[in-house]
Amino acid sequence: MRELSIKDLLDLVVAEVPDAATRIQKMFEWHFERVKVISQWILGATASLFIYILVAFFKADLELEAWQIILIVLFALCTSTYGIYLLWQLRSLNRQFIAALKLFYEFKKIRPFLIRYREEIK
Amino acid sequence: MPLAVITSSVSIAAGVFSVIATLLSLILGYLSQRDKLQETQKQQFHTVLESDDLIYVGNYLDLVIGNFNIYEYATDSKVSETVDTYLEKLRLFVGTDAEVEQQIREIGTPPKIEVSPEHPAGIDSVLKEIASGEIWNALARLRRHIEITLRELAKAKGIFLERPSSAGYLLNMLLQREVIPKDAFSNLKYAITICNKAIHGFEVNMGEAKEATFHADVGLRRLKERPT
Numbered sequence: 001m002r003e004l005s006i007k008d009l010l011d012l013v014v015a016e017v018p019d020a021a022t023r024i025q026k027m028f029e030w031h032f033e034r035v036k037v038i039s040q041w042i043l044g045a046t047a048s049l050f051i052y053i054l055v056a057f058f059k060a061d062l063e064l065e066a067w068q069i070i071l072i073v074l075f076a077l078c079t080s081t082y083g084i085y086l087l088w089q090l091r092s093l094n095r096q097f098i099a100a101l102k103l104f105y106e107f108k109k110i111r112p113f114l115i116r117y118r119e120e121i122k
Numbered sequence: 123m124p125l126a127v128i129t130s131s132v133s134i135a136a137g138v139f140s141v142i143a144t145l146l147s148l149i150l151g152y153l154s155q156r157d158k159l160q161e162t163q164k165q166q167f168h169t170v171l172e173s174d175d176l177i178y179v180g181n182y183l184d185l186v187i188g189n190f191n192i193y194e195y196a197t198d199s200k201v202s203e204t205v206d207t208y209l210e211k212l213r214l215f216v217g218t219d220a221e222v223e224q225q226i227r228e229i230g231t232p233p234k235i236e237v238s239p240e241h242p243a244g245i246d247s248v249l250k251e252i253a254s255g256e257i258w259n260a261l262a263r264l265r266r267h268i269e270i271t272l273r274e275l276a277k278a279k280g281i282f283l284e285r286p287s288s289a290g291y292l293l294n295m296l297l298q299r300e301v302i303p304k305d306a307f308s309n310l311k312y313a314i315t316i317c318n319k320a321i322h323g324f325e326v327n328m329g330e331a332k333e334a335t336f337h338a339d340v341g342l343r344r345l346k347e348r349p350t
Contacts, residue, residue, distance in 0.1 A: 002151065006195065006205065007188030075138055082141040092197055099196040106209055109218040112323025116258060117180030 001031050001096055006103060013107040014114050021101060028097045035086050035093075042083035046076045151194075158189050159200060176262050176321065183212065214288065215321070222322045225290070225315045232312045232333065233305070235340045245339045249332065257331045258320055264338055265289050265317035268310060271342055272296060289314045302345060309341030 004027065012020045053069065107114065170182045187208055194201045217225075241249065244267045251260035269289035276283060276292060279301050287295070293310055296302045302310075316334035320326040326334075 002191050002193045004192045005188060006190050006192070007184060009192075010184065010188055075135070078138055078141055082144065085144070092193075096192050096196040099202075100192045103192075103195070103205075103209075106213070110213060110216045110322070112219070113176075113216045113321070114180070114183075114323070116323035117176065117184075120177055120258065121180070 001028065001093070001100075003031075004100060009100065009104050010107055010114060013104065013111055014118055016111075021104065024100055024104065025097070028093060028100070032090060032093055035090055039083045039086035039090075042079055042086070046080040046083065049076050155190075155194050155198065155201065158186070158194075159204065176259055179212070179215070183208070217318050217322045219322070222318050222324065225318055229312055229315045232337060233308045235309065235336060237336045238339060238343070241339055242342075245335060245342075248335050248338075252328060252331045252335065255328075257326055257328060261317040261320040261326065261331055261334065264335055265314060265321065268293075268314060268317075268338055268342070271345065272310075275301060275345065290318070306341045306344035309337040309344065313338035313341060 012024075017023060049072065053072065057069075170179055173179065187205055190201055190205060195205055196202070245264075248260050248264045248267070251257075251263065269292065272289060272292040273283070273287075276296060279296075279299070281295070281299065281301075283292075290311075293302070293307060293314060297304070297307045313334045316326060316330055320331065
């Protein structure tokens with residue numbers, strides 16, 4: 001999750017947000033759902049286009065030039081690759097979630113130092 | 123051209139734009155990650171942790187290490203190695219709540235000492251810093267001063283240190299090897315514990331900070347006066 005920086009975790013520790021670990025989990029769940037829905041839309045759109053072209057092709061009522069068909073198929077392939085890439089990205093989300101929790105608990109061990117530092121720079 | 127094909131083409135074109143945007147963001151992400159790694163290398167951690175300046179140590183965590191995002195940390199081994207190494211060193215430098223609380227319980231009442239009217243330059247500058255209200259940094263400086271003295275003593279005694287050791291570790295090791303007398307050990311142990319307490323971020327008042335500095339002064343004098 002590119003939106004969540006290590007500094008954000010430091011801020012969470014310093015602010016002593018109640019139930020912070022659950023909030024981090026919620027953030028990852030939202031992110032997971034969002035990416036999943038986008039990739040489903042993209043894959044669904046490209047699949048329906050492929051089906052449309054195939055059906056039209058076999059019914060022999062496709063009124064497109066060969067280059068137009070190739071272009072559409074290429075675009076559809078490109079877009080479906082993006083959808084698959086998004087799904088593939090989801091695979092590392094569990095690892096990112098565990099990494100975020102690990103860092104959060106590491107920072108909690110030095111919380112008084114972090115608070116003192118933030119007070120000093122104010 | 124049928125409407126379905128036009129609609130699909132438009133949605134595919136939108137998809138292609140998003141692919142281009144993703145590729146651009148990947149390239150920019152890679153470049154920014156490279157810049158952040160270069161920044162960490164520019165300011166090496168050992169220089170940061172040996173600076174005596176706790177604001178500098180905190181700044182490095184906040185502005186250099188804090189810049190990495192979780193995706194970079196979880197997926198790039200160079201980033202995770204850099205962050206983990208710094209955090210491990212920082213944790214040793216600052217100590218955890220449990221470690222510092224245990225040290226405070228162990229020291230109990232400080233041994234009685236006679237405060238000398240004059241102090242060497244290192245101690246004098248710490249006392250001046252405490253008087254100006256900079257207790258946090260002053261005690262970090264004091265701990266560093268003790269650590270350097272103990273390291274030099276170990277070196278003079280031909281004791282080889284495999285890795286950079288903390289002031290507390292050096293003190294215990296030198297006592298076990300009978301390099302330092304017990305009274306100097308007690309004074310320095312008290313001073314180091316109060317320094318650790320302050321560096322960790324726990325409250326240390328001016329009186330406590332001055333007392334720790336006096337103990338450090340007495341302990342270091344006793345080291346100098348010990349029979350060789």
